[in-house]
Every structure is written in C-alpha cells, then in structure tokens.
Amino acid sequence: MIDTPYILQAKNLTKIYGENVIFKDISLDVHKGETIVIIGPSGTGKSTLLRCLNLLTPVNSGQIFLEGEEITAHGVDHDQVRQKIGMVFQNFLLFNHLTALGNVMIGLTKVKKMPPEKAKQKALHELERVGLADRAHHYPAQLSGGQQQRVAIARALAMDPLVMLFDEPTSALDPELIGEVLGVMEQLAHEHMTMLVVTHEMGFAREVADRIIFMEKGSIVEQGSPEDLFERPQHARTREFLGKISELYGKKEKK
Amino acid sequence: MISFFEFFVRFLPDLLSGMGMTLLLTAEGVLAGFILGLAATLARTYGGNFWRNLAIGYIELFRGTPLLVQVFLLYYGLPGLGITLSREWSAFLALGLNSGAYQAEYLRGSILAIGEGQMLAARAIGMSKWKAVFYIILPQALRLAIPAWANEPVSLLKATSVVFLIAVPELMTRAKLIASRTYDPISSYLAVAVLYLVLVYLVDATMKWLERRTRLPGFSAVGER
Amino acid sequence: MVNQFFSYIFQGTSVTVAVTLVALPLGLILGLLLALLYNYGGFWVSRLAAAYSLIMRGVPPIALLFILYFLLSGRLINLTPFWAGSISLGIISSAYQMEILRGALQAVGEGQMTAARAIGMSRLQAIRYIIIPQAIRLAIPPWSNEASIVLKDSSLVYAIGVPEILRRAQQLSATTQQPFLAFGAAALIYFVLVFLVNRGLDLLAEKTKLPTSMA
Ligand SMILES: Nc1ncnc2c1ncn2[C@@H]1O[C@H](COP(=O)(O)OP(=O)(O)OP(=O)(O)O)[C@@H](O)[C@H]1O
Ligand SMILES: [Mg+2]
Numbered sequence: 001m002i003d004t005p006y007i008l009q010a011k012n013l014t015k016i017y018g019e020n021v022i023f024k025d026i027s028l029d030v031h032k033g034e035t036i037v038i039i040g041p042s043g044t045g046k047s048t049l050l051r052c053l054n055l056l057t058p059v060n061s062g063q064i065f066l067e068g069e070e071i072t073a074h075g076v077d078h079d080q081v082r083q084k085i086g087m088v089f090q091n092f093l094l095f096n097h098l099t100a101l102g103n104v105m106i107g108l109t110k111v112k113k114m115p116p117e118k119a120k121q122k123a124l125h126e127l128e129r130v131g132l133a134d135r136a137h138h139y140p141a142q143l144s145g146g147q148q149q150r151v152a153i154a155r156a157l158a159m160d161p162l163v164m165l166f167d168e169p170t171s172a173l174d175p176e177l178i179g180e181v182l183g184v185m186e187q188l189a190h191e192h193m194t195m196l197v198v199t200h201e202m203g204f205a206r207e208v209a210d211r212i213i214f215m216e217k218g219s220i221v222e223q224g225s226p227e228d229l230f231e232r233p234q235h236a237r238t239r240e241f242l243g244k245i246s247e248l249y250g251k252k253e254k255k
Numbered sequence: 256m257i258s259f260f261e262f263f264v265r266f267l268p269d270l271l272s273g274m275g276m277t278l279l280l281t282a283e284g285v286l287a288g289f290i291l292g293l294a295a296t297l298a299r300t301y302g303g304n305f306w307r308n309l310a311i312g313y314i315e316l317f318r319g320t321p322l323l324v325q326v327f328l329l330y331y332g333l334p335g336l337g338i339t340l341s342r343e344w345s346a347f348l349a350l351g352l353n354s355g356a357y358q359a360e361y362l363r364g365s366i367l368a369i370g371e372g373q374m375l376a377a378r379a380i381g382m383s384k385w386k387a388v389f390y391i392i393l394p395q396a397l398r399l400a401i402p403a404w405a406n407e408p409v410s411l412l413k414a415t416s417v418v419f420l421i422a423v424p425e426l427m428t429r430a431k432l433i434a435s436r437t438y439d440p441i442s443s444y445l446a447v448a449v450l451y452l453v454l455v456y457l458v459d460a461t462m463k464w465l466e467r468r469t470r471l472p473g474f475s476a477v478g479e480r
Numbered sequence: 481m482v483n484q485f486f487s488y489i490f491q492g493t494s495v496t497v498a499v500t501l502v503a504l505p506l507g508l509i510l511g512l513l514l515a516l517l518y519n520y521g522g523f524w525v526s527r528l529a530a531a532y533s534l535i536m537r538g539v540p541p542i543a544l545l546f547i548l549y550f551l552l553s554g555r556l557i558n559l560t561p562f563w564a565g566s567i568s569l570g571i572i573s574s575a576y577q578m579e580i581l582r583g584a585l586q587a588v589g590e591g592q593m594t595a596a597r598a599i600g601m602s603r604l605q606a607i608r609y610i611i612i613p614q615a616i617r618l619a620i621p622p623w624s625n626e627a628s629i630v631l632k633d634s635s636l637v638y639a640i641g642v643p644e645i646l647r648r649a650q651q652l653s654a655t656t657q658q659p660f661l662a663f664g665a666a667a668l669i670y671f672v673l674v675f676l677v678n679r680g681l682d683l684l685a686e687k688t689k690l691p692t693s694m695a
Contacts, residue, residue, distance in 0.1 A: 089591070106599075
C-alpha cells in the first residue's frame with residue numbers, strides 16, 4: 001500500500017460510447033472517510049462514472065487509483081478490485097434465487113472462500129447493521145423495496161469494501177420507504193465509511209455530505225461543501241439546477 | 256463417390272415430385288386442424304359439461320401421444336374395426352386431428368387473454384352467449400392468436416415427414432427410394448434435409464409476412480412465445 | 481389374452497424409456513453448452529451456435545435421425561441401432577433445448593450479472609452461482625414440454641428397427657390379427673408415459689418455485 005490521503009483517485013477519465021462522449025477529463029479525489037454526493041441532471045453520466053470507478057465499464061482514457069495503486073493498469077485483477085469497492089444499484093439487483101442471508105453470504109463463500117459457518121455469522125452481523133436480522137430467511141420477492149435495498153447494502157458491506165458507491169439508491173422507492181435506506185447510509189457516514197452517492201435527496205446531501213459535486217454534460221461544473229453549494233453557488237447552472245430539484249422534491253412531498 | 260452438389264442436382268427432379276404431396280398434406284392439415292381446433296376450443300371454453308370433457312379428451316389424447324402412433328392407428332388399426340382408409344386419407348386425417356389439438360391450445364390461450372370483461376360487456380348490451388363469442392370474442396382472439404399460430408404451418412410441414420412410414424409418396428419417401436437406388440443414404444437424406452430447410456424458410460417467411468399484414472395498431476401479441 | 485398383449489408391449493416400454501433417458505440428458509448437456517456459447521461466447525461462436533440451431537430445427541426430426549443414424553452406425557463409428565438412435569435424438573433435441581435455455585438465460589437479465597460482478601465475482605462464478613440457478617427455474621416449464629416431445633419422438637427410432645413400443649405393437653398386430661388393439665395399447669402406454677413425465681416435472685417446478693411476492 002502506498003501512503004496517500006486518498007482512498008480513491010480518478011485522473012482525467014474519459015468515457016465514450018460509440019460516437020457519444022459521456023464524460024471527458026473528469027478528475028476526482030476521494031479522502032478516507034469522506035461522504036461525497038454527486039448531483040446533476042439525467043443523462044449526465046453519473047451512473048456511468050460510478051460504473052467506471054468500479055471497473056464494471058472500461059474507461060477510454062485516464063487512470064483510477066485505489067489506495068494509491070493504479071487499478072486501470074494492465075494485468076490488474078478486476079474481480080479483486082470490485083471486492084474492495086462496494087456498489088448499490090438503483091434497482092437493488094438482489095439475487096432472486098437467494099434469501100436475504102444467501103445474498104449477503106454468497107460473496108463471502110464463493111468469492112472470499114470463507115467457510116460457510118463463518119460467512120453466516122458475518123452475514124447475519126451485516127444484516128443486523130441494516131436492521132434486517134429478522135428477515136434473513138426471506139426471499140427478495142418477500143421483501144419491500146426499502147428492505148431489498150438495505151439487503152443490497154449489507155451484501156456490499158459484507159465484502160469489507162474500502163469505499164461504497166451508491167447509484168440513486170432511493171429513487172425506485174416509495175416515499176415512505178426512502179427514510180429507512182437513507183437512515184442506514186447516514187449511519188454508515190457516521191461510522192466513517194467512505195461513500196460516493198448519486199442522489200436527488202437534497203436533505204441527505206445537506207445533512208450528511210462532506211462535499212457535493214455538481215455534474216452536467218459529462219463534466220464537473222462545481223464542487224464544494226453543502227453550505228457553499230446551497231448558499232453560494234458560483235455558477236448560474238448550479239443555482240438553476242438546485243432550484244429545479246427542490247421544486248421537484250417539494251412536489252413529491254406534497255403527493 | 257460423386258460430390259454432394261452433383262448428387263443434389265441429379266436427384267432434384269425426383270425429390271421435387273414428392274414436394275407437391277408434402278405441401279398438400281401441410282395445407283390440408285393446417286386447414287382441417289384449424290376447423291377442428293376452433294370447434295374444440297369453443298366446446299371446451301363455452302360448451303356444457305359433456306362437450307367440454309369431450310374436447311379436453313380429444314386435445315389431451317392427441318397431444319399426449321406420438322403422431323406416428325396416431326398415423327399407424329388410423330392406417331393399420333382402423334381396418335381391424337372394419338374401416339379401411341387409403342394411405343393418403345390416413346395421413347391427412349392423422350395430421351388434421353393432431354394439428355387440431357395443438358391449434359386448440361393456441362386459440363384457447365388467446366381467448367383466455369381476451370378475458371371475461373369483453374364477454375360481460377357483450378352480454379350487457381343484450382347479446383346471447385354465442386353471439387358474443389362470434390362477434391366480440393373470436394374477432395379479437397383470432398387476431399391475438401396469429402403470432403403463436405404462425406408457427407403451426409412450419410411444425411406441421413416438418414411433421415408430415417413421418418407419414419413416409421406408411422409410404423405416402425411425399426418427400427421422405429422419395430429420399431428413401433433414392434437411398435435404396437444409390438446405396439448412399441446419407442447424401443439422399445441430406446438432400447431432402449436441404450429441401451425441407453428451404454421449404455421451412457419459405458413458409459416461415461410467408462407467415463411472418465402475413466403476420467405483419469394483419470397486425471392491428473395498438474393490438475399487442477399476447478400469445479407470443 | 482389382453483394380459484399377454486400388454487406385457488408384450490410393455491417390454492417395448494422399457495426400450496422407449498431407455499431411449500428417452502439417453503436422449504434427453506444428452507440434449508440437455510449439449511443444449512446448455514450451446515446456450516452458454518450463444519450467450520457468452522464471442523461474435524463468431526455465437527453466430528455458429530445460432531446457425532446450428534436454425535438448421536437443426538428447420539429439418540424434420542425423422543430426416544435428421546436418418547442422417548445421424550447412418551453416420552453413427554456407418555464405417556467410421558459403428559454403434560448399435562439403439563445407441564445410434566438415442567444419440568441422434570439427443571443431438572436433435574439439443575437445438576430445441578438450446579433455445580429454451582438461451583431464452584431462460586436472457587430472461588434472468590443483465591442486472592444480475594452486473595450485481596454479481598460488482599461484489600467481485602468472475603464471469604464464470606456469476607454464471608455458475610447466480611445466472612444458472614435462476615435460469616434453470618425459468619426453464620423448467622418449457623423444458624418439461626420438450627421432455628414429452630423427446631419421449632414422443634422416441635417412437636421415430638421404430639424406423640431404424642429399435643424394438644420400442646411401436647415396433648412391438650406392430651409385431652403383435654401381425655401375430656394376433658388385432659391391429660386396433662395393438663396400436664391402441666401402444667397409444668395408451670404413450671399417453672400414460674407422457675402424463676407421468678408432465679406430472680413429475682410439474683411437481684419439480686412446484687418444489688423449486690421461488691416465493692413470488694409479499695404475502
Ligand atoms: N451501455 C451504453 N451504451 C451506450 N450509451 C450509454 C450506455 N449507458 C449509458 N449510455 C449513455 O450515456 C449517457 C449517460 O448515462 P448515465 O446513465 O450515466 O446518466 P445519469 O447521469 O446516470 O442519468 P440518470 O440521472 O438518468 O440516471 C446517456 O446519454 C446514456 O444514453
Ligand atoms: Mg443514472
């Protein structure tokens with residue numbers, strides 16, 4: 001391990017799908033224990049950025065470093081890297097044929113080759129962390145959306161990741177279920193888990209984020225502390241977007 | 256040993272003479288099967304107890320036994336009861352009865368998909384049950400069944416091949432004759448396989464074309480498998 | 481006499497069952513391999529698998545059976561009619577089973593693969609532990625249909641002289657002069673066999689079914 005204050009570092013990332021440049025020259029430093037919230041309009045490349053950081057999609061150019069070691073270098077075992085970077089998806093993506101416990105255990109037994117008994121202990125512990133120990137034997141179809149997402153978080157946490165990526169973890173949830181998921185994430189932030197969160201939940205961003213990044217059309221327009229961004233946005237676009245979001249958010253609340 | 260291509264060209268006329276019978280059997284089978292299948296479905300869905308059970312019995316019996324056994328039962332078996340049919344009639348009847356049982360299931364699927372609601376609405380404006388069936392349910396159900404049903408001509412075309420075992424003079428029978436004449440069964444059956452492949456492709460393309468032509472806007476294919 | 485009748489045809493039943501028990505698993509193994517190649521192989525491999533399926537499914541089984549039979553019991557490979565016929569039926573079925581499994585694999589969806597890769601599974605691990613267990617459940621209903629088709633198609637090996645149900649029925653019909661009874665009995669046995677296969681696989685589907693939604 002190379003001595004560095006950054007857990008995750010991206011340098012000049014560019015991603016192109018066919019003719020479409022999704023983002024260009026994006027650089028990002030993530031400190032240990034930091035919670036970063038990424039906001040921005042739809043189609044801006046937020047999901048793609050997270051997928052690239054996790055090596056689920058290759059970047060076209062640029063470098064990514066995990067604890068100072070380049071993971072975009074040749075010969076790096078991608079599966080090894082992904083164990084250390086947890087990811088939570090918008091649509092949960094639990095393994096439908098496994099119980100909650102099975103979902104959390106399978107990475108431990110099959111990827112980390114942990115003995116089943118030990119894996120079960122750890123999986124139960126992770127489920128407890130997200131408040132779902134009593135649902136261990138339920139299948140995904142028997143869980144509410146909020147519960148499914150919490151299992152997905154437990155599944156990612158079980159791998160003991162260095163950093164967690166969240167891609168709009170609450171946007172597929174009914175309003176009354178959003179809170180329980182955000183609650184778990186908030187608790188993780190307090191435990192100093194390093195997190196990168198794409199979300200439109202401005203309340204969460206304001207309360208929990210150490211830094212907010214505003215992305216638009218494939219580049220980072222502005223970033224800063226919540227106070228800076230909310231109270232003193234430097235760019236007109238940032239102000240406009242925040243205005244729209246809170247308007248939308250307000251509408252949702254009323255429903 | 257001559258090359259397969261030469262072989263194919265040399266015996267093509269022979270094989271083509273069997274193609275007429277194959278296509279005739281397919282067309283007859285599809286048509287007879289449609290009529291039988293429609294009758295069976297209506298009996299099963301809307302008929303009284305007796306008719307329903309009769310239809311279920313017919314459908315299950317013909318779907319639950321091999322076509323070849325059905326062909327043999329009609330051709331070799333019926334004379335035992337004093338009914339003698341020619342090879343062609345046995346083949347035609349077996350194919351029609353068999354196809355009818357399968358077509359009944361396609362139709363039933365789409366009638367069920369239309370749902371009770373349409374029947375209810377028709378009865379509510381004073382239609383009798385059978386009027387509702389013919390004017391409201393079937394026009395929708397038949398269209399809905401087209402995509403699934405479009406596979407039936409192709410599968411029946413392939414199915415006709417088994418009737419060569421009672422020596423109906425169709426494609427396979429020709430291939431068998433060529434095989435015994437040339438002592439080259441592999442080339443003979445390969446040649447007939449090529450012909451079947453072409454026929455299957457043509458029938459399939461025709462059905463796809465018909466399917467597109469009959470498509471109604473906003474009417475999705477529930478029956479698609 | 482009716483007793484003798486049935487017991488004679490019943491001996492053919494064991495041959496029919498044996499043919500099916502060779503052909504069906506063989507078709508499953510080949511079909512699964514082909515489906516995996518189609519879904520996860522490269523461009524050309526996938527094209528080849530698709531062409532195989534198209535050709536095998538475009539030709540009547542009886543024609544393929546003859547081609548394969550003469551290949552498998554010819555000069556190079558010389559199998560008995562039973563083995564040549566059973567293996568041929570298995571090869572024919574593999575194309576249909578490939579289509580079933582291919583559909584099931586696709587129905588599981590890309591998301592499950594993504595989620596598996598995201599916790600650090602390799603592609604093979606994801607296929608083995610996440611995709612296949614789900615695909616198999618989805619495939620059971622169409623597969624049980626294919627199982628009864630193979631059982632029924634096993635009657636085709638009659639044409640290459642394997643003493644299965646139909647061949648026995650024909651022999652009986654000749655010796656007893658009771659063709660309707662002989663072939664009727666054959667039909668009845670097939671009917672029962674097909675019924676049992678369908679029922680058995682329904683039970684399996686029921687047993688392996690995942691809970692569908694919140695109670
Ligand atoms: N696999 C792909 N192939 C081609 N284009 C893609 C692919 N995935 C995403 N894109 C394109 O990349 C762009 C950015 O998509 P992305 O999902 O990253 O946006 P986003 O910021 O997450 O938007 P949203 O808020 O709607 O989730 C979009 O224009 C999308 O069409
Ligand atoms: Mg997104």
